Amino acid sequence: MVSNRAKNKHVALIVEDDLNLAEALGDLLKSLGHDFIHAETQEEGLRLMEEGQFCFAILDLQIKVDADAIYPMVEAGAQLQRQIRDRYPHRNDNDQHHLQILAMSGHAKEMFNVIGMLQNGADDFILKPLGENNPPLHVKIQDCLVKSGRENHEDCARIMALAQREYAPKHSSHSIPPSGQELSVTGELHGKRTCIQLGDKVIPLPNAQFLILMKMVAARVRDERGWVHKSDLGSKDEQGFKGVSTLSGTLALHLPSELSFYENNKQGSYRINPEIAIGHINHSTLAEHPLKDVRDMSGLMQEGR
Structure with missing residues (x-):
């Protein structure tokens, strides 16, 4: 109406x-x-x-x-x-x-x-x-x-x-932060795992962790501040927190000890550490991903929403 x-x-x-x-x-x-x-x-x-x-x-x-x-x-x-x-x-x-x-x-x-x-x-x-x-x-x-x-x-x-928040240009170039870390989403499948690349290391993530990662990447693409509430990362708040913690534990093995994968604003929202740049996202591969949520997020990111 x-x-x-x-x-x-x-x-x-x-x-x-x-x-x-x-x-x-x-x-x-x-x-x-x-x-x-x-x-x-x-x-x-x-x-x-x-x-x-x-x-x-x-x-x-x-x-x-x-x-x-x-x-x-x-x-x-x-x-x-x-x-x-x-x-x-x-x-x-x-x-x-x-x-x-x-x-x-x-x-x-x-x-x-x-x-x-x-x-x-x-x-x-x-x-x-x-x-x-x-x-x-x-x-x-x-x-x-x-x-x-x-x-x-x-x-x-x-x-x-x-x-309104300020949006980054849809196709803006990015620079590597002082940490030298860049996260790319290759989207290649290995069984029930989906590959990402952190620096020069290819990491196959379990699909549950990959879905959490995609939500956090989408938040960064949508808004350079990149905050996403824990309830949007899981059906319940505690599931969102547990998902971020598990993902962080997996990626910590591939990051310098002094660099955390995520930040917490103490109000229930999380974001990928700004010291980690978002690199290439292979939307062609993600369009064929078996998880519908991943396909949908890829489409929305391409629309610049």
Whole structure:
């Protein structure tokens, strides 16, 4: 559902799979003189996020992954929240995000859920039912526009540009860091192992470790900072942490003792050590990889997303 947006109005991105609730939010926004675009799933929300034609986001945490999903999941909403914040991470001089996210949940009465939302990049939370919010929802919406400096919609295009992370050029050349280490993905198969190259050493990784590596490489290609949350590396947080640790242990045998494969930001995200350059990625070979997730990530990297 997409409303008829006017160029002189604030536009909210609503991600909510309950159509009645989405309609109620839309009516409230229109009563405030705003407009909205609407997505029902994580997949659709991600597409609208990439288009960037909105001024703030209202995101239900329990949504479906895509149109084929049977049940909504909190993990889908939480991941989309991180994806939006990763795309629009920057803050203004008052230490407020240029793009505000209002996370919505029926569980927001529980303090640990609220803390989780804020740690994932939300700026405020919305209780369900909507009438239980204090301050009222319309006040929270107006506050988020003030905090982000968007009182006047004429400023929104400029502020949206400030909110976005900077992407490296799709085909930019890379330089070898002082460590002299470069990681390339050859993608050649050896049984249930897939080969990478670290410096001049070819390393066949078990496919489970290779999948973790590909997610971390894709994060670096997408954004030179390269952070990826542990929950995106495994179906559960502890699996993501264990996967990174196991991969790091394998690669440590081929790295100088003083150089760690990964860095941890102490907030649940990991990245390949910036001292390790990303070299050639053989997308032709990866396009034939038996793991669909690997093929999909290769395709997305080629698109420069």
